[in-house]
Amino acid sequence: MTAATARLYFEHPLLVDFEAAVVEAAVVAGKPAVVLDRSAFYPEAGGQMADHGELWVGDARFEVVDVQVDDDVRVHHTLRGSALPAVGDAARGRVDKARRRVHMALHTGQHLMSRALLDEAAAPTVSARLGETSCTIDVEVPSISEADLARAEDLVNAVIDDDRPIRAFFPSPEELARLPLRRAPKVTENIRVIDVDGFDVSPCGGTHCLRTAEVGLVKITSVERTKGKMRVHFVAGKRARDELTRTHQLVGLVAERLGSPRDSVLASIDKLRAELSVERERARGLSRDLAERVAAELLAGAPASGEGVFVATLAGTVELLRAVAAALGRQAEGPWAALLAGEDESGRPLLVTRGGGSQLDCGAALKRVATLAGGRGGGRPEHAEGRLPREADVVALWTAARRGQETRGE
Numbered sequence: 001m002t003a004a005t006a007r008l009y010f011e012h013p014l015l016v017d018f019e020a021a022v023v024e025a026a027v028v029a030g031k032p033a034v035v036l037d038r039s040a041f042y043p044e045a046g047g048q049m050a051d052h053g054e055l056w057v058g059d060a061r062f063e064v065v066d067v068q069v070d071d072d073v074r075v076h077h078t079l080r081g082s083a084l085p086a087v088g089d090a091a092r093g094r095v096d097k098a099r100r101r102v103h104m105a106l107h108t109g110q111h112l113m114s115r116a117l118l119d120e121a122a123a124p125t126v127s128a129r130l131g132e133t134s135c136t137i138d139v140e141v142p143s144i145s146e147a148d149l150a151r152a153e154d155l156v157n158a159v160i161d162d163d164r165p166i167r168a169f170f171p172s173p174e175e176l177a178r179l180p181l182r183r184a185p186k187v188t189e190n191i192r193v194i195d196v197d198g199f200d201v202s203p204c205g206g207t208h209c210l211r212t213a214e215v216g217l218v219k220i221t222s223v224e225r226t227k228g229k230m231r232v233h234f235v236a237g238k239r240a241r242d243e244l245t246r247t248h249q250l251v252g253l254v255a256e257r258l259g260s261p262r263d264s265v266l267a268s269i270d271k272l273r274a275e276l277s278v279e280r281e282r283a284r285g286l287s288r289d290l291a292e293r294v295a296a297e298l299l300a301g302a303p304a305s306g307e308g309v310f311v312a313t314l315a316g317t318v319e320l321l322r323a324v325a326a327a328l329g330r331q332a333e334g335p336w337a338a339l340l341a342g343e344d345e346s347g348r349p350l351l352v353t354r355g356g357g358s359q360l361d362c363g364a365a366l367k368r369v370a371t372l373a374g375g376r377g378g379g380r381p382e383h384a385e386g387r388l389p390r391e392a393d394v395v396a397l398w399t400a401a402r403r404g405q406e407t408r409g410e
Contacts, residue, residue, distance in 0.1 A: 004073035006038040010168070010192065013104060013207045015040045016095040022057070024074070025084045032084045033076045034062075040095050041077060043069035047128045048107050048206045053095040057085040064093075098238075100207065105237025106130045108166065108196075108209040109156070109218040113137060113234055115182060115200035116155040121148035125183070126229065135239075137232045144230045149220055156218045163213035164197035219243060291323035295331050298324075298338070309360060310338040311398045317342055318349035318385065325353045339365065341394040348388040350377060368401040369394070 002023045008015055017040075024035035034055070041064060044050035050067040055077065062085065066078035085091065107130060114125040114137055123139035170192050171179060185191045185203040194204045196212060209215055217240040222233045235243045251262055260268040298310045310328065314320060321340045328338055335357030342349045350369065352362040366384040370377050377386015388394070 001072065002035055002074060003037070005036060005069075005075040007075065008038055008040040009042050009207050010205075012040070013100075013168070013210070016053075016097045016100060018093050020091050020093060022085050022087055022089045022091055025087055027084070028076065028078075032079045032082060034079065034085060034091075035074045035076055036091060036093070039067075039075050039077070040093060041067045041075065042095075042100070042103070042207050043067040043075050045069060046204060046206050047110075048103055048130050049132065051095050051103070052099055053093065055079070055085070056092040056094070057089045060085070102238050103130065104207050104209050105215045106135055106235075106239065107204075107206045108194075108212070109215050109234065109236030110135065110137060111194060111196060111200050111202055111204070111208070112156045112159055112212070112215070113152065113218055113220075113232070114202075115196075116152035116159075117144075117148075117232065118182065120151040120155060121145070123148075123230065135234055135236070137234065138226070138229050139232065141230055142228060143225070144223060144232075149223065149232070153218065153220050159196070159199055160212045160215050160218065163211050164199065165211055166197070166208055167195045168208060169193060169195070216240065217244075287320065287323055288327075291320065291327040292331070294324045295327035298328065299331055308334075308336050308358060309398075310336065310340075311395050312338075313341045313343075313348075313394050315343055317344045318351065321349060321351040325351060329355050335359075337362070339369070339394065339398055341388065341392070343390070346387075347375075347390050348392050348394075350375065350386045350388050350394070351384075352379070353383045365401070369397045372397050372400055 008018055018038065020036040020038045022034050023037050026033060041053065042048065042051045044067065051064075052066075053064045055062040055064060060083070062083065063080040064077050065080045068076050068078070070076065110128050110130065114128065117123040117125065117137065117139055121139075121141065121144050123141045123144055125137050126140050127138045129136050170190060176191060176193070179193060179195075179201050181193070182200055182202045191203050192205050193201060194208050195201045216237050218234060218236045219240045220232060220234050221243065224231050224233075251265060255262045255265050258265060258268040258272075294314065298312060314324065321342050324340060325338055328336060332355055335355060337354035337358040337360040338352070340351045342351075350366060352360075352366045354360050354362055361381045362384040363379045363381055366377050366379060366386050369375070370386050370388065373388045373392040375386055375388035375392065377384060379385055388397075
């Protein structure tokens with residue numbers, strides 16, 4: 001078995017070009033991978049994603065698409081494709097600098113935010129995840145106020161503005177015992193500590209900025225409750241800049257659509273909402289009037305079945321059908337039932353309902369009609385709803401359903 005890989009990023013987090021020797025090459029889980037004697041590639045761990053990049057062996061280029069570390073501290077570099085360099089080959093490694101810088105800012109930002117949440121909201125961090133698109137911190141509190149979040153965010157960005165130095169080191173056991181660690185180490189030996197100028201001191205093996213100003217900005221984007229805890233979503237560094245750019249562009253598009261200046265977008269939206277509320281109430285009134293008129297017209301004519309069952313096709317959605325059924329209940333005298341079909345973008349909604357005194361089994365009636373038309377639906381004896389194909393002729397279907405029922409002697 002090969003020796004542990006010397007991890008260069010511990011001492012040099014900005015190192016992206018290095019030289020090494022291939023000490024192991026094999027296909028693991030169907031993918032080619034190599035172990036180097038030394039590496040600047042960060043393997044996925046501690047909630048931080050792995051570095052990507054490339055290896056060069058002579059003129060041959062190998063793309064590094066994943067990096068993992070095993071229990072023997074050997075760093076495995078997964079390569080794209082099927083080719084493998086040979087054991088003993090001299091290799092030149094190049095870490096994707098932009099990806100590394102994003103990870104450094106995110107991980108340092110997470111340390112700052114975890115400390116700020118503890119100080120400003122008494123919310124200790126239980127886990128953190130720095131994903132490809134989302135970064136989260138789970139804190140051990142059932143709720144957290146907007147005011148606490150705002151104070152924590154302000155504190156983090158004040159520390160960033162102070163441009164404080166950040167130290168990564170391996171303290172002696174005696175020195176470790178004296179450090180004010182925010183959380184206990186997860187390992188028992190070779191414990192690495194990240195000290196943000198005394199603001200936050202935490203054990204961590206990840207890559208971090210050298211000064212807080214390199215983080216640039218930390219922004220909380222959302223908060224959610226999960227499993228009795230609170231999950232804080234945040235962005236930092238380039239991701240924070242990208243998020244602000246997207247938000248700025250979105251506000252600009254909204255302002256353009258509204259025909260208003262950016263600083264008047266909220267007022268324009270409030271105005272539209274007020275107008276929409278008025279129009280919705282007007283539409284509800286029109287819908288009620290229409291339902292009352294349709295019900296009156298149905299009652300003015302003899303039921304299609306001749307036995308108190310009104311059958312009709314209406315140019316409307318299921319909401320109109322329900323409104324007409326309710327209007328029939330208000331206007332009808334004596335037993336009645338109705339089989340009403342509407343029309344929308346996905347077919348023909350169907351409603352079967354009855355008033356007091358009617359013996360029609362609405363669920364059974366709808367099932368018979370739906371079966372004949374190749375539709376679907378169901379319900380109770382007093383009310384049922386379903387959907388038929390757009391071309392369905394409800395009057396003809398009901399006639400056929402009644403004829404079949406009479407033939408069976410039901």
